[in-house]
Amino acid sequence: MEILSQLWSLLGLLTVLQNILPTQLLSLLHSLYESLQDLISPYSYFDIPEFNGYCGVDINDLYRHVNLYLNSVNSSATASTCRRFTLSRSKSSKCISFTIAPNHTIHDSFNGHSLSWTHQVDTVQDSLEEKRSFTLKLPKRHRHLLLSPYIQQVTSRAEEFERVSRERRLFTNNGNASYESGWVSVPFRHPSTFETLALEPHLKKQMTEDLKAFAGGREFYHRVGRAWKRGYLLYGPPGSGKSSLIAAMANYLCYDVYDLELTKVTDNSELRALLIQTSNRSIIVIEDIDCSLDLTADRMMKATTATATRRKRSSSSGYNKDLGTGSDQLLEESGRVTLSGLLNFTDGLWSCCGEERIIVFTTNHRENVDPALVRCGRMDVHVSLGTCGMHAFKALAMNYLGIEWHSSFDVVESCIRSGGALTPAQIGEILLRNRGNKVDLAMKEVVSAMQARILSTGGTEHLNTSIEHEDMAALTRSPQSVLTVGSPENWDSSPGKTNGKKRKAKFLARLRSLTKSDSGRRGV
Numbered sequence: 001m002e003i004l005s006q007l008w009s010l011l012g013l014l015t016v017l018q019n020i021l022p023t024q025l026l027s028l029l030h031s032l033y034e035s036l037q038d039l040i041s042p043y044s045y046f047d048i049p050e051f052n053g054y055c056g057v058d059i060n061d062l063y064r065h066v067n068l069y070l071n072s073v074n075s076s077a078t079a080s081t082c083r084r085f086t087l088s089r090s091k092s093s094k095c096i097s098f099t100i101a102p103n104h105t106i107h108d109s110f111n112g113h114s115l116s117w118t119h120q121v122d123t124v125q126d127s128l129e130e131k132r133s134f135t136l137k138l139p140k141r142h143r144h145l146l147l148s149p150y151i152q153q154v155t156s157r158a159e160e161f162e163r164v165s166r167e168r169r170l171f172t173n174n175g176n177a178s179y180e181s182g183w184v185s186v187p188f189r190h191p192s193t194f195e196t197l198a199l200e201p202h203l204k205k206q207m208t209e210d211l212k213a214f215a216g217g218r219e220f221y222h223r224v225g226r227a228w229k230r231g232y233l234l235y236g237p238p239g240s241g242k243s244s245l246i247a248a249m250a251n252y253l254c255y256d257v258y259d260l261e262l263t264k265v266t267d268n269s270e271l272r273a274l275l276i277q278t279s280n281r282s283i284i285v286i287e288d289i290d291c292s293l294d295l296t297a298d299r300m301m302k303a304t305t306a307t308a309t310r311r312k313r314s315s316s317s318g319y320n321k322d323l324g325t326g327s328d329q330l331l332e333e334s335g336r337v338t339l340s341g342l343l344n345f346t347d348g349l350w351s352c353c354g355e356e357r358i359i360v361f362t363t364n365h366r367e368n369v370d371p372a373l374v375r376c377g378r379m380d381v382h383v384s385l386g387t388c389g390m391h392a393f394k395a396l397a398m399n400y401l402g403i404e405w406h407s408s409f410d411v412v413e414s415c416i417r418s419g420g421a422l423t424p425a426q427i428g429e430i431l432l433r434n435r436g437n438k439v440d441l442a443m444k445e446v447v448s449a450m451q452a453r454i455l456s457t458g459g460t461e462h463l464n465t466s467i468e469h470e471d472m473a474a475l476t477r478s479p480q481s482v483l484t485v486g487s488p489e490n491w492d493s494s495p496g497k498t499n500g501k502k503r504k505a506k507f508l509a510r511l512r513s514l515t516k517s518d519s520g521r522r523g524v
Contacts, residue, residue: 044140046147047120050132062151066134068158070106070117071098071165110150113139163254163281171258173265173274182274188257190247196399197248198241198392198424203383207245208252210381215253215356227352231359233374235366236385239425242362245385246285255358256282262292268341272350281356289361290368339370347378387421396424400431401439408443412450420450 018026048066052058084101100106102121107114118135138146170188194204214230221228232249234242250257258278265271278284286292344350346359361379363369373379388396390413397403415421427446434442 042140043137044143046136046138048134048136062155063132063134065155065158066117067099068161069154070100072157072161073108110146110153113142113146115146115150166254168250168254169256171256171278173258173261175264175266182270182277183258185256188250190251192244192247193251194248196395197244198388198396198399198427199245199385200389200391207249207383211249211253214358218356228355229351229357229359231346231361231374231377231379231381233366233369233379233382234360234362234385235364235369235382237387237423238364239423240385240387241424242385243287244424245383246283246360246362249358249360250283253281253283253358258282258284260284260286262286262337262342265337268337268344271337271341271345275345275350276353278354278357280354282354283358283360285360285362287362288364289373290363290365339372343372343378346373387423388416388427389421390416392424393427396427396431400428400435401442403439406439406443408440408447411447412443415447415450415454418454420452420454422446422449422453 048063049060050063052060084104086099086101088097088099100117100119102119105116105118107116109115116137118137120131120133120135122131123129124131138150168188169185170190171183171185173182174184175182194208197204199207210230218228234245236242246257249255256279260274265274275284359379361369361373366382366384374382390409393412393416394404394409397406426449430445430449431442434445
């Protein structure tokens with residue numbers, strides 16, 4: 001009891017002294033106490049306030065990174081050292097946010113050293129506002145070796161966590177890029193992933209490896225002096241999965257998607273304005289590039305105008321030599337998006353205004369796309385999406401019917417090899433109609449559709465191609481989805497013509513053998 005009474009007396013004395021002594025003297029005593037404590041303590045302390053500057057107007061980005069970093073480690077053993085968290089969730093995130101409760105501490109480790117974060121929250125005197133900050137405590141002896149690399153780790157982990165956890169958006173242009181934000185958006189919730197895509201395994205592996213190398217290539221692109229962007233050309237018949245592949249790419253990288261509708265863009269200036277307004281870590285998509293605008297006509301118009309100008313100049317004896325200054329001026333005066341403007345959009349100086357961007361063109365007919373749009377440096381990767389091979393068909397059967405094997409798989413594989421392969425959309429529609437307990441009916445309908453395709457012109461086209469390459473091992477495989485890296489000069493040349501009578505005779509012989517084998521199966 002005597003000890004308690006003495007403590008109360010000491011506290012009372014300190015209170016009296018605090019009220020009597022001048023404020024300047026109290027501040028001096030406090031500073032001396034902190035200096036003495038810093039001299040004796042083996043730790044260094046670093047404060048990271050929520051706002052920069054004395055007025056507290058600018059948000060401190062490092063404070064936000066620390067908060068995200070501590071969120072990323074909340075499920076690890078590190079988080080178990082903190083007794084209390086504050087839980088929240090914003091509209092733009094799909095994850096619950098963990099924040100250290102006010103004036104609580106969480107411990108961390110780095111390079112074998114123990115560190116800690118304390119969330120300081122102080123109420124401003126005569127105000128309802130709160131002053132927030134994080135205090136980092138680390139060993140004083142090693143602070144010069146620990147501080148910089150540890151903060152770099154905090155920043156990188158925070159950016160990765162933010163990229164993965166935030167809600168992705170799907171944007172489209174609204175035609176007002178010159179006056180305000182040219183994009184409107186909705187949440188991007190497409191469920192397509194590389195696990196659910198109907199693609200051959202080797203193509204999935206190539207795509208994911210290429211995307212992973214791009215996403216982690218910041219230092220490489222900076223070192224070689226290239227803009228951190230990559231172009232993909234997706235081509236194939238309707239229903240081959242081009243849009244689903246774009247969604248899978250966005251979900252794999254956790255990128256936003258900008259669906260650019262060229263018909264809404266008035267001119268090249270608005271196109272540049274739209275590019276400036278896109279964010280980093282995004283995919284810019286122009287679907288059906290050969291149908292959006294008649295871009296190839298620019299070259300034809302340019303050649304026609306230049307020819308007419310030369311003829312007019314040659315016919316006139318030096319009169320009005322300045323008449324017709326060239327087709328480029330004529331194209332710009334027409335007030336529309338030109339081929340030159342789109343080329344600058346994909347590979348010009350303005351394409352470097354952001355980082356970690358992917359530009360995707362899609363088309364049903366690759367031969368209709370102007371070669372200048374898809375050369376190396378603009379469309380770096382060309383992906384051919386065709387009909388389903390056997391691996392892709394099994395993936396669809398697993399997704400829709402939940403089966404890994406069926407007795408009809410051998411018949412399906414025979415039909416695919418004989419030219420009856422269907423697109424993922426065609427097979428998916430058949431399986432969707434017969435999902436549930438109609439597995440046998442679904443497989444029977446798929447086989448019937450493939451046999452009908454063999455008897456149609458599609459089977460003839462596939463057989464003609466196979467005859468021309470009968471010495472190749474790929475003869476027994478269906479039309480494959482292919483990934484190539486290169487420019488139009490590396491595209492496959494068109495197959496040469498063969499004798500029509502020989503083609504027809506071989507096709508009829510192949511068709512008879514297929515019909516006989518099918519009738520034999522039914523008899524059995």
